[in-house]
Amino acid sequence: MEVLAKVSSPAKINLGLWILGKRSDGYHDILTLYHAIDLCDEVRIEEGPFRVETSTGIPMEENLVYRALAEFERRVGREIELSVFINKNIPEGAGLGGGSSNVATVLKEVNRLMGELLGEDELMEIAGIISSDAPFFFRGGTQIGRGRGEILEEIEPIELDVTLLIPSVKASTRKVYSLVREEDLTPQMSPEKLVSLIREGRYELLENKLGEIACSLYPEIGEAVRFVEHLGFKALVSGSGSAVFYIGKPTPELETGARLRGWKVVKAKSWLGV
Numbered sequence: 001m002e003v004l005a006k007v008s009s010p011a012k013i014n015l016g017l018w019i020l021g022k023r024s025d026g027y028h029d030i031l032t033l034y035h036a037i038d039l040c041d042e043v044r045i046e047e048g049p050f051r052v053e054t055s056t057g058i059p060m061e062e063n064l065v066y067r068a069l070a071e072f073e074r075r076v077g078r079e080i081e082l083s084v085f086i087n088k089n090i091p092e093g094a095g096l097g098g099g100s101s102n103v104a105t106v107l108k109e110v111n112r113l114m115g116e117l118l119g120e121d122e123l124m125e126i127a128g129i130i131s132s133d134a135p136f137f138f139r140g141g142t143q144i145g146r147g148r149g150e151i152l153e154e155i156e157p158i159e160l161d162v163t164l165l166i167p168s169v170k171a172s173t174r175k176v177y178s179l180v181r182e183e184d185l186t187p188q189m190s191p192e193k194l195v196s197l198i199r200e201g202r203y204e205l206l207e208n209k210l211g212e213i214a215c216s217l218y219p220e221i222g223e224a225v226r227f228v229e230h231l232g233f234k235a236l237v238s239g240s241g242s243a244v245f246y247i248g249k250p251t252p253e254l255e256t257g258a259r260l261r262g263w264k265v266v267k268a269k270s271w272l273g274v
């Protein structure tokens with residue numbers, strides 16, 4: 001079959017995440033700085049029967065991309081006659097937004113291949129229904145996320161070397177959020193404070209309140225944080241975990257320690273292209 005599109009689907013890290021409050025719809029209002037990195041899934045779209053397959057064998061009905069395309073099809077009133085194949089490199093349940101990135105990347109490509117039937121706003125609306133992290137991936141780069149994560153504001157691009165340390169445990173975003181208590185809320189944190197921290201390069205002041213809960217729920221994530229801090233780096237959990245990262249390149253001590261513990265090390269850079 002003819003290959004119609006080949007496109008990369010980048011991961012994200014959260015350069016800080018604060019939980020501002022609990023909402024009546026069961027979600028939480030957050031303030032976060034999304035940052036796309038060059039750890040990517042590879043998406044291939046061919047003409048053919050409507051299907052969505054991943055290299056990790058995610059059942060199609062469970063695939064966030066399939067659910068997004070089903071909603072797209074309903075709205076445009078035309079059948080999708082395309083086959084989507086995703087080669088997964090982004091570890092699942094790592095707080096790196098793999099599925100969310102796939103949703104945005106595939107919606108954009110399918111919409112383009114079918115003649116731009118929907119505008120970006122409506123595509124982002126579909127994406128946001130499927131996953132709170134997905135709207136970020138339409139523009140990528142570095143964006144402030146508020147609300148559930150779907151209210152976005154681009155800031156000037158920053159270029160970082162990032163080292164990810166990925167424990168084998170998969171973190172459940174829903175479970176981590178379900179443990180949020182009153183004392184974990186920081187309603188006083190504002191986008192202005194966050195932007196000034198970043199502008200001044202005060203990365204040591206960044207924190208992820210959700211990541212702290214993930215560490216209590218999944219001790220291996222806490223171990224990874226303490227190991228990175230022991231090496232003298234500022235460790236942050238990405239999203240709800242399990243990935244831990246720091247700004248800088250891998251060191252021999254880090255590689256050795258990670259190997260001993262069976263943790264994956266990924267050397268990444270900012271992903272500036274969308």
Ligand SMILES: C[C@](O)(CO)[C@H](O)COP(=O)(O)OP(=O)(O)OC[C@H]1O[C@@H](n2ccc(N)nc2=O)[C@H](O)[C@@H]1O
Nearest residue numbers: 026027028030100131132133148149173174177239240
């Ligand atoms: C942790 C982050 O990844 C940080 O970027 C996001 O806040 C979560 O984004 P996500 O994985 O796309 O989350 P979703 O798939 O939309 O929601 C999964 C579950 O996480 C909880 N959830 C998610 C986002 C949010 N702002 N508040 C929440 O309480 C809800 O229980 C929801 O049912």
Ligand SMILES: Nc1ncnc2c1ncn2[C@@H]1O[C@H](COP(=O)(O)OP(=O)(O)OP(=O)(O)O)[C@@H](O)[C@H]1O
Nearest residue numbers: 063064092093094095096097098099100102133239
């Ligand atoms: N296309 C997909 N890619 C990855 N996971 C998917 C996909 N579709 C559905 N899933 C399911 O969703 C779960 C979470 O996926 P994802 O990789 O986006 O989580 P995550 O890395 O924790 O992202 P986030 O930062 O949004 O929490 C996976 O464990 C998997 O079962």
